[in-house]
Amino acid sequence: MDRLRDKIIPVTTLLALLVVAWYAFAVVLNGPFQRDLDRRAGETPSYTEFLVKTWSQPKPTLPAPHQVAQNFFKTTFQVKPWSARSLVYHSWVTLSATMVGFLFGTVLGIVIAVGIVHFVALDRSLMPWIITSQTIPILALAPMVIVVFAAIGITGLFPKALISTYLSFFPVAVGMVKGLRSPEVMHLDLMHTYNASAAQTFWKLRVPASIPYLFASMKVAVAASLVGAIVAELPTGAIAGIGAKLLSGSYYSQTIEIWAALVAGSLVAVLLVALVGVAGRITERAMGGREA
Amino acid sequence: ADKVTLQLKWVAQGQFAGYFVAKDKGFYEEEGLDVEIKPGGPDVAPEQVIAGGGADVIVTWMAAGLSARDKGVPLVNIAQPFAKSGLELICPKDGPVKTEADFKGHTLGVWFFGNEYPFYAWMNKLGLPTEGGPDGVTVLKQSFDVQPLIQKQADCISVMTYNEYWQAIDAGFKPEDLVVFNYTELGNDLLEDGLYVLEDKLKDPAFEDKMVRFVRASMKGWHYAVENPEEAAGMVLDAGGQDENHQKRMVGEVAKLIGDGKLDPALYERTAKALLDQKIVTKEPEGAYTTAITDKALK
Amino acid sequence: MSRFGISWQAGLALVLCAMAAVALPLAADAAFSAGTTVLIFALIVLCALASMTVASTAFAAAILFVGAHGAAWLLVSGIAGHEGSARASFFLLVAAAWLLAWRCVTELVTIRPKNRTADTMLRLIVPTIFGVWLLLLWEALVRGFGIPFVLLPPPSTIAVRIANSLPVLAADVNQTIFKAVLVGYVLGCGTGFAAAIAADRFIFLRRGLLPVGNMAAALPIIGVAPIMVMWFGFDWQSKAAVVVIMTFFPMLVNTVVGLTASGHMERDLMRTYASGYWQTLFKLRLPAAMPFIFNALKINSTLALIGAIVAEFFGTPVVGMGFRISTEVGRMNIDMVWAEIAVAAVAGSVFYGAVALVERAVTFWHPSIRGG
Amino acid sequence: MQPASQAVVEAKKLGLTFHTGDGPVQALSDVDLTINKGEFVSFIGPSGCGKTTFLRVIADLEKPTSGSILINGMSAEQARQARAYGYVFQAAALYPWRTIEANVALPLEIMGIAREEQKARIKRTLDLVNLSGFEKKYPWQLSGGMQQRASIARALAFDADLLLMDEPFGALDEIVRDHLNEQLLELWKQTNKTICFVTHSIPEAVYLSTRIVVMSPRPGRVTDVIESTLPRDRPLDIRETPEFLAIAARVRDGLRAGHSYED
Amino acid sequence: MQPASQAVVEAKKLGLTFHTGDGPVQALSDVDLTINKGEFVSFIGPSGCGKTTFLRVIADLEKPTSGSILINGMSAEQARQARAYGYVFQAAALYPWRTIEANVALPLEIMGIAREEQKARIKRTLDLVNLSGFEKKYPWQLSGGMQQRASIARALAFDADLLLMDEPFGALDEIVRDHLNEQLLELWKQTNKTICFVTHSIPEAVYLSTRIVVMSPRPGRVTDVIESTLPRDRPLDIRETPEFLAIAARVRDGLRAGHSYED
């Protein structure tokens, strides 16, 4: 896999640059408060002392990378992975809801797209409302959804996955409507001359033609799904999951913990998007795809 | 055992130590109760949860409770563990605000989501408009931490004595660096954490009896927590609380606010009046509390 | 031709009517007079029968339209004030009326009007009927089952609330949409696009930026919003920053994919002209990428709105749609919450519609627009 | 007039106008034409005169805006639904995600033909167009002419009674073209198919057809219909006979009349 | 051998192998060919013999896997960057979002030619291919032949010294073809361009060329190079002269030799 090796250098370079910028930002953002502190304490630290101080505040505005890394390392590797203090545990909780939600969302999105492409009545009546559905601020509804489900005794994975589904079906639906309608007119005409049924045209022409659109939308959808799962974890009382970590971190201004959780969330996201990407590439290769 | 579901106003923390203790130490069990404690969060309105049938009893602030009652959720206060208010407004000493007279033209951080009523009542009393401008104050909807103070986005921010105040201290402010406006000391306090149930359920004697036992056990838990803050903090942590030191301190601070559990009618009147003045409730609330439960429970 | 004969919707509606007749009365208390009850039954049964016998599609649709909505109107207005008293019969009739409306829509979409205005009208009527029924069902269920209004208010009270709070809503829309959303959307889509071009231009960046972009995309708003408030202050700028972050990634991904969408021969053609990178980009690859780019613009138009509103759940001045939603939940003014949601939905749909219109104009050549 | 049972294609006063952004384009006007079972009819005419459009109307891919068309006595739509014809497009229109083999198999899959039979037909038709050995290649791995041949194989595998072919041999060299011309004639004689064939080559049209329809553009219409007097059996060297050359000359004259540039 | 300054295309032992999923395909092998300035060279051969591939190598669209190629004494890449040639593809390759006019304008825009000049050239070349009146149409609104003509116009508007044309007249009828053949010859005589021309029509190849390269497939190679003895001035009826027919016969023989089916 030299493709992988090709990636490592650029990614690390870019990350290194980010880290440097991050340290600089940490000074800029933590600086004013540190100065206030020093002034109240009547100290006048040297320049280097000041730098080090801005990078080692217990509750900094922007924690320095090494602070986040330490916390991340501690909560990932130095505690049992299934304990409530472990980021692995929280990531897993979120990941499972994300995957279930993403699965439902993708299926739902495809089903809706198929309906819209095949039935004029659906195209005309459903599409505007699907769009409307996405303009409803989900975080406003999430608590109500969770409350309603909790009232009828459903808690845990399912309500969270539902929110994920809600966020992730839309990109898939929009992308697939486009993709399923993307075949060349001549290719459709060909099917027409065979008097192919709608199902045959669908499977033999529309589906293969929509594959690039599907995977592009699925990448967006899986990220949206993760956001959904995290958002849905907030009103459940901050018990488990990356969302819960973020929330409890923010109650106590534990910025370092917040950032560690953010890093965990991002890693999960990268993992998911990469998985979708690999699946996409495999599919394309299997379809005789030509190098772009 | 009889099942009771308690919906908290916020996440598991020292603020609710009494209930966790009562559950952990088996006080509920002794009363024949099986209590489930549901933590809340920033977007969970306990009033909504109880209206939806998701809880039997909730912890909320009187102002929010009365407001919900006005909107058609017939909540009734059955006990008031918090006798005093923990709400404060703090400002850095080197900032522009030192006394109430300095508020004019400055930005004040306030919590919303049902926690804003005491602030508006206070400003009402001071005669300060809250729409900004040089003669009024600019209100900032504040997050549940002390960042606005650190970032200097607000000149003063809201804190709870038992929680965010200590975050400010942790962040490097010393007590002498801060100007503190304590709502209780200024006589502006509105009733905070109380226990509320739905009025029609209370008509059922079996439910009433359940609540009597619940309140009794809960207050027992509170008294235990007040006496053993360290141990109580441990139980909070077991229930999902975060940050050990912080929880210990919180239980200690909360202990200072706990009363005998009975509602003080004078405070109730003040709360009701403040809400009426601000037109948060449209009509004088009636039957919004009962002393029947505490009378039976706490002899 | 095949117009005559039993449509399953109308048939089923008749069956439901029969069941409803057995299960009378409609409500436990005196919500419906005998006259109203008879009228409702008559409307549904007669329209269902008539729709199966008249010859013209348009006429049948009109009859169904009147029957379905007349009956629904009587049912919903009758139950108002008697919440929670509805019995099975009530819901059966609601379902029957809904089936007629469904039938009405299926009839309507088969009409191919000759002139343009009639066609546009039809295109508007169909989704409107769908939406009206969404609201009617909501109203009927909430009132019929007597769901507490603090959990879910019926659309009618939301409408009243909207009418009564126009100035507040206007101020919120101004704060959230005209400042945070628009600025954030333009910046987010712009930077996403620029990043995609940069990634396309420099292999090094493409390999590095995409994975890092993925990470940024997943930064959940909940975590980002407070940080943005720290960095950009509590006014709309921080919300715009959140919107930028949310809209960046979809734009990046779609543009990168879109840039590979041009055909091989088309690209070879450009090579034969020794066309420079930028020329190939502007003359071939960007036009070919447009369907993908618009895909992102459309997805982002809704994401931007969600992002801005959610970001306002954190530090804000006391105005804005997100602020209003979170505070009014705390105050148990759920109807106000829904009023804001309704306004958000309308604004979002208009936004999306505008983008879709531009898309039609720009990618007129794409098979999906040309017809396929 | 022939008895209706014999007429495979019957166009009456057929007209078709496209509405484009800058005004209407009359692609066909007043086309009257009857094609009987077993005929081999070639269409020839300047580019843009409506040959493709006429084939598309027969195939129910365009709806005429005036006049009527009947296929086997049915409407064009019914005929399409009865899978009455095979169509070779002017461009190859192969699906890029299918191998050559799978492209040829496409119509067979759609008609639900058994696997074994599919395999046999694919082999036979690919042999016919001389593409054996390329079964597993993807379209973009073939040359232009090979793609066109694959698309011919696809239409032949279909095996319908009516074949509509739009410049099928345009991208092929003379030798292959001769070869395929012979093969096509052979097939036609054996199976008694009806074939509508668009071409630009006058010799090809004369060699293959029983009737040659000459069209002219703006608006597209039929200007001449030439009956061939050649026998059914046609060796390649019939193309040098005076009879053949006479017909070819007549076609050329008809064609030239429809053109605007005469020097 | 000619002096190097004269050679426009110089291929030495050129070979190209494609690597596909199921093994390598040798598209070109051991091609030695020098084309001098002002020559008109036609390539003819069975489909799949590597004609397109050879043109693509000249155009620097494929890299040879062995041997070398020089264009105007430069490498193929340098020549491409110097915009040494115009290319007409086997398929039209028009951009669907541009009108015909704008499609023809494309190379001119890229080369930064002034607006006025662009307009003049577009008008001239569209007239040449008889497409005036269709300037504002989109490609999908044109017939196949018209699209092909638009793509020829695009290459001619470019006005490079070397023209690479891959079956440009494949989709055109005889009359238009004759007309365009004459026009192309005229252009060539006047401008002294060098033209590489792929065709399947033997008469066309003979009529146009100063040299005819016959190729054969598997692996693609040059089997015969025929110098034309026809004069530079060629009226259309030169095609009936014995000299012409003799050359045509030789080409046909060469072509037939490369084919597998002889009956």
Ligand SMILES: Nc1ncnc2c1ncn2[C@@H]1O[C@H](COP(=O)(O)OP(=O)(O)OP(=O)(O)O)[C@@H](O)[C@H]1O
């Ligand atoms: N989809 C369309 N929209 C608008 N005009 C069209 C469309 N299709 C074809 N035309 C026009 O109709 C006329 C006839 O086109 P048609 O494709 O039938 O020509 P043709 O005889 O097949 O030509 P060729 O030999 O070049 O393929 C042309 O003038 C063309 O511009």
Ligand SMILES: Nc1ncnc2c1ncn2[C@@H]1O[C@H](COP(=O)(O)OP(=O)(O)OP(=O)(O)O)[C@@H](O)[C@H]1O
């Ligand atoms: N991209 C490719 N990948 C693999 N094989 C290819 C590719 N392009 C062409 N070939 C193969 O190379 C050989 C020569 O192809 P080329 O396109 O040069 O033929 P041609 O002489 O132009 O034929 P035609 O007259 O049919 O256009 C063919 O066998 C073809 O299958």
Ligand SMILES: [Mg+2]
């Ligand atoms: Mg055509």
Ligand SMILES: [Mg+2]
């Ligand atoms: Mg070729």
